[in-house]
Amino acid sequence: MISAPDVVAFTKEEEYEEEPYNEPALPEEYSVPLFPFASQGANPWSKLSGAKFSRDFILISEFSEQVGPQPLLTIPNDTKVFGTFDLNYFSLRIMSVDYQASFVGHPPGSAYPKLNFVEDSKVVLGDSKEGAFAYVHHLTLYDLEARGFVRPFCMAYISADQHKIMQQFQELSAEFSKASECLKTGNRKAFAGELEKKLKDLDYTRTVLHTETEIQKKANDKGFYSSQAIEKANELASVEKSIIEHQDLLKQILSYPHRKSKGSALCSAETEHAQDQADQVATTSNPDESADADLYTCRPAYTPKLIKAKSTKCFDKKLKTLEELCDTEYFTQTLAQLSHIEHMFRGDLCYLLTSQIDRALLKQQHITNFLFEDFVEVDDRMVEKQESAPPKPSPGRPPSRSLDECPIPQVFISVGSYKSSVESVPIKMEQELGDEEYKEVEVTELSSFDPQENLDCLDMDMKGSISSGESIEVLGTEKSTSVLSKSDSQASLTVPLSPQVVRSKAVSHRTISEDSIEVLSTCPSEALIPDDFKASYPSAINEEESYADDSEGAIHFQASISPPELGEAEEGSLENTLSQTDSSCCIGKESDSLRVPLSTPAPTHSDPDGVVSSPPQRYRQKDQGFHVDFAGENASPSRDNSSEGFPAFELDPSRLLASRDVSKTSLDNYSDTTSNMSSIASTSSDRTPSSAHPTGPSSERHKKRAGQNALKFIRQYPFAHPAIYSLLSGRTLVVLGEDEAIVRKLVTALSIFVPNHSRHAKPVKHWVSSPLHITDFQKWKLIGLQRVTSPAGAGTLHTLSRYSRYTSILDLDSKTLRCPLYRGALVPRLADHRTHIKRGSTYYLHVQSVLTQLCSKAFLYTFCHHLHLPAHDRETEELLASRRASFLKLNLGLVNEDMKVVQYLAELLKLHYVQEPPGTGHPTLRFDYVPSFLYKI
């Protein structure tokens, strides 16, 4: 039955054309209600619309022994972010799932209180009522005055997007571990300092008491002790005991860093750095403030005071703040790390995943990626990271990538993938093991762990949380990332909880219940999943099969872009299979090597359980690593490994996101309303326009603007193609104009087409007003040149005409271009003036993808042995040249001038590869003696 609104809607369009303003109003009862959150600027797709906070934030809470769970601080520290979200309530929730089996006191069989160096626990929980999901990182700090010497804290990453938390679990865990480690390191120092003070006090008290006792003894010669004397003696005895206890505690806390921090080294560099700083502080300011390892034993400035032997646990005293607990230095660092985390995970999950995949793939192209990628950003971050946290044990990292590489927005925790992560970073593991001697034994007995114990443990955990009857869903828990043995044994934890099963359970639960705990999954960080378990869980296997499809796609993609393998494999098979386009010449061989691992689980060296069938994408990952070594584009496999150890996102999506926010507010002048709208629509989770972020230079905004301006250039100038060809083929393009702003803008826009010579500098000079020199053409490939109308400018123009054979000249004032002819097919694809791409950032990505493809061609061309070196002595140079030409034409599908582009890129690749160290050699100016033509609008 056709209802009235349908009819109206159907006929409306015609009427609209004729009488646009005479539109009959829709009866109120038929009108579709507007999206309820539209007024808040939210879009219907935003998951955040239900949540009470505007975007993700980090919450630090404490379970105070005085007042119970309480929120301490949020990052960002802005009430707008969490809005009406009840932090107190949520603190209660997240603190109530604290597992903390940490136990300080007098364990049976021990005379003194023992400090338990408990590992952090990591839990994912959700509160469907609040629409909040959180990664919760529990940690314990030591406080001499606290009950049991411990103060439980937790850091929570709160997001409205459950999938985000689940999929970024490894990354979150790794990052939060860093922050936690930093806090704990500071705390240990502060605690040790506190203990020392206490010891001094006790010592002093003892002396005083002793003296008093002696005096009393002397005064009292009656042969019996007064009650007072007995009391004194008792007190003295308890002081003595207390001293011993505290000395023991001090010994424990001091012994910790040496065995632990080296092994985990989560922030060892930071620690060292901080220590340096602390040293400086110590020398200049109050040493009490600066707890330094070296200063543990000497604190001359502290004056001991008389204290009671029995510490009073009273509730009226003020507990130390977090900052006091952890030493200001470390506290600030932690805050910095947390805000780094906040930046890092800002934005939509899709975005995070894509950028992570992007980075991961880019890293694999380490031969060619210097050409067009934003090396500065990447490299700086890499260097920075290497400096700040060098031997990062990242068992959780590579699996994260495998998770990322499956871009389905669904919850799955592929336990098996963690397994292969262990395999893929053997070096790291060894290092870690070596340092953690105290766990070595366990590690060596990987295969003989006792699942039962852990099962019990798990049961306890789960029972505890399930029975609490709150609306908390424990989505996942995780024990320490740094303790291999534990996590290893935790494989068994997951046995009863297949992710798949749990997930469905969770879903069903949530639909029914408003107030119930749903344990979605426990998530051991680098758990090894036993084979037999998989076999017994068809659901898990199904899930993996479904991944296989995805990863197959990924493999295909990888095969067509991954240079090392191609380069390696091409030699034999080129002749036969080269008729396919692009890099297909090697695919025959390549795909074999790729698919074998898919079908048959490859035995791996560090596999304690023998054979493990991990999800295929893991093998892909590994396979690639293997290939890199095999093909040997990388001189040092270990370096490769270490670089793989860094999570992809460290290359910083946050930065992108941050600037993305900015770009939203400062939309480019040229973006039309459509793009404006779409940009708003496309960002779902991250809605708040945030102003400048400290960590985010405008790279993303730059890209966007550059893309936009490039797009504009392409639309505006019919001769954009030869201009871009000049840039791609290494012929310096001089943009000549009077107005600096316009020239700069165009130079920035066109710089996205300029291949880099090395990782360190982009050969672009935005603005020059002096006459150009031959060295400028050697150094710069894109120059913005000021047109001076005065006689002084004549020299500039003269040199320009003198060196015209090295340059293409784009005259912005007269709208002409003088450059060689271009008849290829590549640039039209790159810069189609009829393109439907409207947004600058989209166009930028388009350019990047075309250029990446180009890079792979250049790579192939460069590393084909028989194209450059004779197969035998009798081959002449002419034969080689013709072979090269036919390769470019037939195999790479290049026509005319496109060949020159690839040849130029190949030269850059060669130079870059041969140079030791890369990027240090002299750039040569290559040119062709080709006639130039003048293009006009």
Place this chain on the structure above:
Amino acid sequence: MTGSPHPPGPKFLLLQGHLELGSGLGRSNSWTCCPCISQKSPLQTIGEEQTQNPYTELLVLKAHHDIVRFLVQLDEYRFASAGDDGIVVVWNAQTGEKLLELNGHTQKITAIITFPPLEVCEEKNQLILTASADRTVIVWDCDTGRQVQKVSCFQSTVKCLIVLQRLDIWLSGGNDLCVWNRKLDLLCKTSHLSDTGISALIEIPKNCVVAAVGKELIIFRLVTPTGESLEWDILEIKRLLDHQDNILSLVNVNDLSFVTGSHVGEMIIWNILDWTVQARECNFWDPSPQLDTQQEIKLCQKPNDISIHHFTWDEENVFAAVGRGLYVYNLQMKRVIACQKTAHDSSVLHIAKLPNRQLISCSEDGSVRIWELREKQQLAAEPVPTGFFNMWGFGRVNKQASQPVKKQQENAPPCSLELIGDLIGHSSSVEMFLYFEDHGLVTCSADHLIILWKNGERESGLRSLKLFQKLEENGDLHLAV
């Protein structure tokens, strides 16, 4: 080689021609690299399409702070550069890497020469001698960069150096001529010759040397120690006074003759044994008025348009850089067989003959040009468009373009110099260049730069070779079976 006098001071380019780039962009379809073309100068130009020009890659080498005047080849892959800043730099010609910088002179360097190691001597290190305006001569070890020895007892600036390897001695020419041995002992010297000093020195047979002093050529004979006396001596044998103006260039051509060129364009070929004039060519400055000459003189203001700056030679021909032009003189035919009267915009400073009948010239106009000596096809000797090939023959071609072809053939030289490429890079006078068979061309200039011109294709191949070598070194090269 000996240091020949070069015009002092940097000669920055005259900025000629239309300087309106913007409008030029709008008008012409193809630009020419020479600013003079718009003046309708007879300068032969070549477009941007230079298929025969192999130099498609360049590398700019920066180390000097003043005019670079001298380049000497040390071995197959090294060369040294020296100039007015007093430093000598040793370069790798393949990579452009700066190997050594030799600091020692306080003033500009006036002459530089290599002193090859003796065959018998243990010390195999290559030495270079440099003379400077600070009146010193320094011997350098150019493998280590060490300053071996320094002589500073000169009365005047040494302007030229020559090594007589046969006798293992070297001579320095300033206001007088001194003879030194390898250990830098002064063996003997002449009396004061002239205030202008010796401008060029060459060795000729019978222990003789020829020195160009002003307009004169002086022949000295070295008396080597014999059984009777252990003394060295140098005796003046003869003075040749055939030149009418200062002698600028003096070179050995072959075993039979040497050649001199003077400021007014006289070229004399001498018998090397009896020092008689074999041939003389003086009509480079043919006064016949050319159509464009007037304009050129106004433009270029070059009175020394016909001074002979440099010679080079091969078995058959002597090539002379005369003013702005290039001339090829055939020794057998005793006549000029080919010429380019205006090969460059201004004086040609250095020329060299390549094995493949190619000639390279560099000039004060900042360009380097590559020429090819071609047999002129008689049948093709038809009137060619003026302004393009109008400069062969001895003038009057323009005026008598209507003359019968036959007559033109009689007058016209049998060969021609064809421009096959030019190298534009320096922004000022190109003082000298060096040709490496394997590495290309090195040019030095008054703009303080040295440019390494390379064959791009060959370099590309070399880089590939290197790349695969590195792959192999890393054990990453797996040849398909």
